[in-house]
Amino acid sequence: MSIIESILPLWFYQAYIVALVVISVLGFAYDALAKKKLKFFLQERRVRAPKRSAKAAQKLSRVFKTVALNLATSAELSKCGASRRASHLLMLWGFVIAAISILLKYFAFSGLQPLAIQISLNLGGLMILTGALWFLFLRVDYAAEKSFKFTQADIFVLLLLVNSALGFVLEAVSYTGVYLLVASILALYLVSLSMLFVTIPWSKFTHVLYKGAYAISRELDELEGVEGLLPTPARTKSYGVPEEVAE
């Protein structure tokens, strides 16, 4: 058992993780209901006019396809440049890897840390750290503006950055065995992690859910022949006068 696990009992860490999950659910619910985002989303879905009906299996297949090929690879961001997409993917998958590792550590291994969990936790943290640092330079045109203007929209990425950095500091100081130092860094780490979830209604954390919901909604619309906002793609495959115009 490492010094971190000796500072606070196992049940505390388990209860803390459960509390974070509850806070997340409440945060997302508050954001969706109080800001009327869910109401607007459902209102949009109600007025759509599908031209054909799709079977449940077809819909499920399309949802899985969207999650696997679009959401899991941030395919939407491919139009915004490779670096923006890569930094998003690092943060997304780093967060997923770190979250699964922490869940396994405290609920499957009773706070013990097998080598595989230690490696995956570090890998996840490193991915978040790299992605968040990279994104700080991408969120504004830093090369042109040479200025870090932090706004409310940066709460999420900054907390991810601070939290993953503190995770590495905590791991480093835990090897020193100095109780007070480890306890202080652990307190800071827990505060930053709590802030990440408590600020959900005011940070960009929620866009993870909304972007996914809208991507799935658009795919289902296409499946059911709902006319989209955009013109249909041109049939021509080569340069020159579009076929429809030439006809």
Add this chain to the structure above:
Amino acid sequence: MPTFVYTSLCDGCGKCVEICPSDIMHIDPVMRRAYNIEPEYCWECYSCVKACPQHAIDIRGYADFAPLGHALTVLREPEKGVISWKVVYRNGETKTFRFPIRTTKFGSIKPPKELPEPRPEELSSELLSHEPEYLKIPFLPKLEVKKA
């Protein structure tokens, strides 16, 4: 009709901010999505509508003279050399217009800086830069004046 942004489509990349000649496309400090800060100052050039890689920018009239319900969206397909505009009228009727952007591949026309520098004697010639070879003709035709 000024522009507005579908925030569910916008990724906050800032392409519209860069291209807007009126400097009214800004990034919202709360959710980092683009928005038109002052529709009354919109030049209606639709540069942002065409530049948006996510097609998240649409246009609409002011509510006092154009009831909502209409839409004008654009799909750029540079790989096909085509731009398409879709007009949704207030009665639900839709029309799609397609235009060729160009007839040659992107990158196939060399910018002037990649062309060889003109020779000094060419500066006093009546021919324009790299004529006649870039017109793909052996020589410029001359009008022959017939004597009466």
